[in-house]
Amino acid sequence: xxxxxxxxxxxxxxxxxxxxxxxxxxxxxxxxxxxxxxxxxxxxxxxxxxxxxxxxxxxxxxxxxxxxxxxxxxxxxxxxxxxxxxxxxxxxxxxxxxxxxxxxxxxxxxxxxxxxxxxxxxxxxxxxxxxxxxxxxxxxxxxxxxxxxxxxxxxxxxxxxxxxxxxxxxxxxxxxxxxxxxxxxxxxxxxxxxxxxxxxxxxxxxxxxxxxxxxxxxxxxxxxxxxxxxxxxxxxxxxxxxxxxxxxxxxxxxxxxxxxxxxxxxxxxxxxxxxxxxxxxxxxxxxxxxxxxxxxxxxxxxxxxxxxxxxxxxxxxxxxxxxxxxxxxxxxxxxxxxxxxxxxxxxxxxxxxxxxxxxxxxxxxxxxxxxxxxxxxxxxxxxxxxxxxxxxxxxxxxxxxxxxxxxxxxxxxxxxxxxxxxxxxxxxxxxxxxxxxxxxxxxxxxxxxxxxxxxxxxxxxxxxxxxxxxxxxxxxxxxxxxxxxxxxxxxxxxxxxxxxxxxxxxxxxxxxxxxxxxxxxxxxxxxxxxxxxxxx
Numbered sequence: 001x002x003x004x005x006x007x008x009x010x011x012x013x014x015x016x017x018x019x020x021x022x023x024x025x026x027x028x029x030x031x032x033x034x035x036x037x038x039x040x041x042x043x044x045x046x047x048x049x050x051x052x053x054x055x056x057x058x059x060x061x062x063x064x065x066x067x068x069x070x071x072x073x074x075x076x077x078x079x080x081x082x083x084x085x086x087x088x089x090x091x092x093x094x095x096x097x098x099x100x101x102x103x104x105x106x107x108x109x110x111x112x113x114x115x116x117x118x119x120x121x122x123x124x125x126x127x128x129x130x131x132x133x134x135x136x137x138x139x140x141x142x143x144x145x146x147x148x149x150x151x152x153x154x155x156x157x158x159x160x161x162x163x164x165x166x167x168x169x170x171x172x173x174x175x176x177x178x179x180x181x182x183x184x185x186x187x188x189x190x191x192x193x194x195x196x197x198x199x200x201x202x203x204x205x206x207x208x209x210x211x212x213x214x215x216x217x218x219x220x221x222x223x224x225x226x227x228x229x230x231x232x233x234x235x236x237x238x239x240x241x242x243x244x245x246x247x248x249x250x251x252x253x254x255x256x257x258x259x260x261x262x263x264x265x266x267x268x269x270x271x272x273x274x275x276x277x278x279x280x281x282x283x284x285x286x287x288x289x290x291x292x293x294x295x296x297x298x299x300x301x302x303x304x305x306x307x308x309x310x311x312x313x314x315x316x317x318x319x320x321x322x323x324x325x326x327x328x329x330x331x332x333x334x335x336x337x338x339x340x341x342x343x344x345x346x347x348x349x350x351x352x353x354x355x356x357x358x359x360x361x362x363x364x365x366x367x368x369x370x371x372x373x374x375x376x377x378x379x380x381x382x383x384x385x386x387x388x389x390x391x392x393x394x395x396x397x398x399x400x401x402x403x404x405x406x407x408x409x410x411x412x413x414x415x416x417x418x419x420x421x422x423x424x425x426x427x428x429x430x431x432x433x434x435x436x437x438x439x440x441x442x443x444x445x446x447x448x449x450x451x452x453x454x455x456x457x458x459x460x461x462x463x464x465x466x467x468x469x470x471x472x473x474x475x476x477x478x479x480x481x482x483x484x485x486x487x488x489x490x491x492x493x494x495x496x497x498x499x500x501x502x503x504x505x506x507x508x509x510x511x512x513x514x515x516x517x518x519x520x521x522x523x524x525x526x527x528x529x530x531x532x533x534x535x536x
Contacts, residue, residue, distance in 0.1 A: 008476075009050070009098070009259060009261075010051075010202070010261040010263075010283050010284060010376060011317045011375070011376065011476050012317065012374075012375065012376060012474075012475075012476035013050040013051055013098075013376050013377075014048070014049045014050050014051075014371070014376070014377045014378075014379065014467060014470070015049065015050065015051040015052070015053050015100065015376065015377070015378050015379070016044055016047070016049040016051070016052050016053070016378075016379045016381065017052075017053050017055070017324060017325070017378055017379065017380045017381060018037060018052055018053065018054045018055065018381055019032075019055045019065075019325045019380075019381055019417055020032050020033065020034070020037065020054055020055055020057055020066075020079055021055075021065070021066070021417070021419075021437060022381070022417050022418060022419040022420060022431075022436075022437075022438070023036060023037055023040065023381055023419075023420060024036030024037060024039060024040050024420065024422065024431060024432070025419070025428075025431055025432025025433070025434075025436070026038070026039060026432075027432075028432050028433035028434045029078070029432070029434065030428075030432060030434055030435050030436055030437045031078050031079075031432075031437050032079075032419065032431070032432075033078065033079045033080050033084075034057070034075070034079050034080035034081075034084040034085065034087075034088055035080060035084065036432070037052075037054070037088060038084070038087060038088050038091055041088075041091055041092055041095055041097065042095070043449065044095075044097060045095045045096070045097060046464065047384060047460075047463060047464055047467065048463075048464055048467030048468055048471065049097070049379065049467065050096075050097070050098065051097060051098035051099065051100060051201065052092065052097055052098070052099050052100065053100040053101075053102065053204045053263075053378070054099070054100070054101060054102065055102050055325060056069060056102045056104055056206075057075050057076060057079045057080075057085075057101070057102075058070065058071055058072055058074065058075065058076060058104075059071040059074050059075070059076045059077070060076055060109055060111075061109060061111050061173065062076075062399075063109070063171055063173040063174070063401060064152075064170060064171050064173070064174060064400075064401050065325070065399070065400070065413075065417070067104050067170070067174070067206060068107075068108075068109035068110070068111075068171065068173050068174050069104050069108055069109050069112065070108070070109040070111040070112050071112070071113075072187075072191045072194075073191065073194055082198070085198060086198065086199070089198065089199035089200065090199075093199070098201035098202070099199075099200055099201050100200065100201060100202045100203060100204055100261075100263070101195050101200050101202075101203055101204075102203070102204050102206060103188075103191070103192075103203040103204070103205045103206065103262075104206045104207075105177070105188055105205065105206070105207075105211060106169065106170075106176060106177065106206065106207040106210045106211055107168065107169070107170060107174040107175055107176045107177060108174070108175060108177060109173060109174065110172070110173040110174070110175055111173075114127070114130050114131075115131065115175055118130065118131055118133065118166075118175075119160060122162075123135070123162065123164050126183075128164075129178060129181050130177060130178055130181050130183050130184055131166055131167070131175045131176065131177060131178055132166060132167035132175075132176055132178055132213065133160075133164045133165070133166050134157075134164065134165050134166075134167070134217065135163070135164060135165070136157075136159065136163065136164075136165050140163075141163050141164075141165075144156075144157035144159075144165055145157055145165050145167075145217055146217050146218070146219050146220070146236075147219045147220055147221055148167070148169070148219075148220060148236070148237065149220075150168060150169060150170060150171070150172075150405060151169055151170050152170055152171055152401050152402050152405035152406070153402070153405035153406040153407065153410075154405055156168055156169050158172050167213070169207075169210060169237060170207075170401075171401045171405065176210075176213070177211075178213075179211045179212050179213075179243070179246055180212070180215060185246065185249065188250070189249065189250075189253050192250060192253045192254070193253060196253075196254070196257050196260060200260075201259065201260055201261070202254070202260050202261040202262050202263070202283075203262040203263070204262070204263050204265060205262055205263065205264050205265060205282070206265055207265060208247075208264035208265050208266040208276065208282070208285070209238055209239045209243075209264075209265075209266040209267055209268050209276075210237060210238060210243075211240075211243040211246055212237075212240045212242045212243040212246070213236060213237045213240070214234070214236035214237065214240070217236070218236055220235075220236060238268075239266070239268045239269075239272055244275065244276075244278075244281060247264075247276070247281045247282060248280050248281060250262065251280050251281055251282075252280075261283040261284065262282055262283060262284075263282060263283065263284040263285065263286065263319060264276045264277075264282040264284070264285040264286070265286055266285050266286070267288055270289055270306045270310060271310070273285050273287070273310050274310045274311065274313045274314045274316075277311065277314050277316035278314050278316075279314070279315065282316075283316065284316065284317075284319040284376055285316075285319060286319050286321050286378065287303070287307040287318050287319055287320055287321065288321070289302075289303040289306055289307060290303040290304065290307055290320050290321065290322070290370075291321050291322055291323070291324075291327065291330075294333075294334075294338050294339070295334045295338070295362045295366075295503070295529075296338060296503070297487065297488060297489070297490055297503050300369070300490060300501075301490050304373065304490075307320070307373075307375075308373075308374065308480060311375070317374060317375035317376060317476070318373065318374065318375035318376070319375060319376045319377075319378065320370045320373055320375060320376070320377045320378070321377070321378040321380075322363075322366055322367070322370060322379075322380070322383065323380040323383050323416065324378070324380050324416075325380065325413065325416060325417055326413055326416075327413075327416065328389045328391075328415065328416060329380075329382070329383065329387060329388055329389045329415075329416045330363055330366060330383070331359045331360050331362075331363035331383070331386055331387065331388045331389075332354065332359055332388045332389035332391070333359070334358070334359045334362035334363055334366065335354045335355045335356055335357075335358050335359020335360070335362070335388075336350070336353055336354055336355075336359075337353055340353065356388060358529065359388065360386050360388075360459070361518075361519060361529040361530070362529045363383070363386060363459075364386070364459060364462055364518040364519055364531075365501055365518040365519070365529050365530055365531040366531075367383070367462070367463060367466060367518070368462070368466055368499075368501075368516055368517075368518040368531035368532070368533065369490065369499065369501045369531050371466050371467065371470045371474075372470070372474060372492075372494065372497065372499040372533060373480075374476065374478070374479075374480050374494065375476075379463075380416075381420060382416075382420050384459060384460050384463040385420070385421070385447045385448070385449060385452060385459060385460055386447055386458075386459030386460075387420075387444075387447060389415040389416055390414075390415045390416075390418045390438075390440075390441055391411070391415045392441075393411070393414055393415060393418070393438065393439065394439070397414075397438055397439060398411060398412060398414055399412075399414055399417075399437075399438070400412025400413050400414050414438055417438065418436075418438045418439075418440055418441075418444075419431040419432075419436035419437065419438060419440060420449075421440060421444035421445065421447060421448035421449070422448055422449050422450060423448055423449075423450045424445050424446075424448050424450050424451050425445060428440060429444050429445060429448050430448065430449075430450065447459075462518065465516060466516050469515055469516050469533065473495070473496070473497050473515065473533075474494055474495070474497060475495065478494040478495035478497075479494065479495070480492055480493075480494055481493045481494075483498065483500075485500055485502075485508065486504075486508070488502060488503050488504030488505075488508075489501060489502050489503065489504070489508065490503075496535050496536065497515065497533050497534070497535060498511070498512060498533070498534050498535070498536070499531065499532070499533055500526060500531065500532050500534070501530070501531040502526045502527065502528060502529070502530055502531075503528060503529065504528055505528055506528075507522070507523075507525035507526055507527040507528070508525060508526050509524070509525050509526075510524055510525060510526055510532065510534060511534060511536075512534035512535050512536045513534060513535055514532055514533070514534055515532075515533040515534060515535055516532065516533040517530065517531070517532045517533075518530050518531040518532070
């Protein structure tokens with residue numbers, strides 16, 4: 001039983017991100033899997049989401065949490081089998097849930113058959129042309145071909161025994177594919193069709209702002225030196241205009257099927273994002289400007305204005321998100337003082353600077369704000385439990401390649417990837433029968449799904465109530481109108497619903513009757529760090 005079958009289901013969908021290793025462990029080996037996910041589908045149905053996006057489930061050495069794919073046409077045995085996916089699709093669809101897979105087209109694993117063939121073949125061979133193999137510079141070619149840097153630290157080039165170098169914008173085990181090669185283009189069309197034929201409803205596309213490279217391989221020194229966030233200058237490997245032709249080819253494949261969609265993980269400048277959601281490209285692109293905003297009226301209002309304005313240009317709705325598997329959980333980010341530089345991957349973090357209560361209160365207000373905005377929204381597993389970042393993981397359990405590549409200066413992203421607590425007690429708080437691949441802190445007990453299930457004041461209850469109210473009251477086409485509630489508030493109207501988020505130190509009187517509130521409303525007023533939906 002799908003929801004009413006409309007091609008545009010994704011326009012106002014709420015999609016729940018499952019980091020499979022850490023969601024639920026069905027076979028008791030300490031790692032989350034498809035059996036665990038299938039068992040929790042009723043939980044997700046009750047939560048009130050429309051679809052699930054699952055992080056990469058392909059066979060992989062797991063050097064980068066599965067974003068190093070060894071085979072795009074199978075499931076890693078740690079997670080299950082292709083039959084498990086077929087069952088997952090059927091069971092999800094029976095509950096009215098759609099299912100998105102993660103596609104990783106910028107690079108393969110170094111254990112992919114193509115890369116093994118490339119290493120075995122000679123320089124200049126067809127096998128090497130599927131990747132970026134180059135001769136080095138300097139005496140004997142001993143220097144890297146360019147000054148490009150890996151996103152995880154260090155050079156983006158690694159030398160092979162015969163003297164050539166290959167490009168990897170991420171881990172050394174993640175060689176970048178050459179998207180000017182027809183084999184690569186054809187291969188990924190086959191990958192898309194394989195999963196679509198299996199019944200998948202769409203794809204989240206990893207590192208969507210990469211793919212193509214400047215094939216003259218200039219140094220970046222000659223360009224504006226900057227991070228991934230491309231501006232208008234012609235960067236040799238981020239956000240290049242020629243990647244859009246590839247995306248149009250993918251869209252033509254998706255359009256052979258009904259109801260399918262794809263969302264871009266494109267870390268690009270705000271004014272470049274609309275290019276990814278033109279009518280013949282992606283259906284959605286994550287609005288990372290919203291995720292990156294601190295808890296401030298100006299930053300959040302600015303991000304909303306930009307997000308709404310950018311999509312107006314192309315007719316694609318905005319796609320809001322607060323957390324994912326790559327960033328510090330927002331309950332923790334919001335509990336740090338404004339301007340704190342610990343937003344990304346803290347090594348150990350300024351514990352004394354973190355206000356856990358304020359972070360939780362603001363996270364509650366943020367979801368009531370986000371779910372009222374026009375467009376689609378993505379949730380990251382565990383945020384509905386109010387989980388904070390686990391940033392005191394012992395060094396000996398760290399799994400993220402960032403830890404090694406950064407010379408042990410950045411701990412990496414494991415703190416938001418700790419397996420979920422389902423029960424108050426028992427081994428791994430109900431995650432599985434035999435522990436969990438990353439250790440869970442004792443405070444997980446009180447935030448477990450079981451502890452929150454029947455507590456009307458819990459974060460989980462707030463998510464369920466807000467998602468239910470959104471489905472009932474906030475149709476995709478209600479429009480959006482800013483309201484003025486003073487300098488300390490963000491306020492807007494959608495249809496009959498008025499939304500107010502208050503950031504000030506006094507409380508403001510409520511106008512109308514309350515539909516949803518992110519926290520208590522003493523004396524009928526909205527206190528600081530609180531969001532409400534009201535109706536006249």
